[in-house]
Amino acid sequence: MRATSEAGVSGEKERSCTFCDIVQEKLPVSKIEETDKIIVFASLSGYPLIAPKKHVDNVFDERLDKEVVHELAEMEVRVARAVRSAFSVDAVNIISANGKAAGQQVNHYHIHIMPRTANDNQIKLGKEVILPRPELDLRADLVKTRLNEQLPPHV
């Protein structure tokens, strides 16, 4: 069993983390699936959350390694298909909040697989401001530049 502090940066002790406690079975949880690297369990609202077992704050945390990212992506697809069938819905949102302003409440990276029905008054996407093409090109270029600077190919 991995101690929470072992996952900390340069030996710094991780502050208490609800999801690390869940991984270490210090807190009860309704477990759905797990691998060596990943745990899937029911949120308090009853839909699945997928999280890496090793503590990482969110996508900005450099401790998030490639193998975990790949496993998370595969698990998202599997769990989304299971949710669609299990809850008899036609739609799911796959969402993660990264940072306080995005609504991240637990500081341990996790992905919500939310079953959706029409008019369920959950998160609404597609209501954003629509920008003119030159502004779209500019923003696309800004991200493209950073992407090319920061990520080696095939990560």
Ligand SMILES: [Zn+2]
């Ligand atoms: Zn944690």
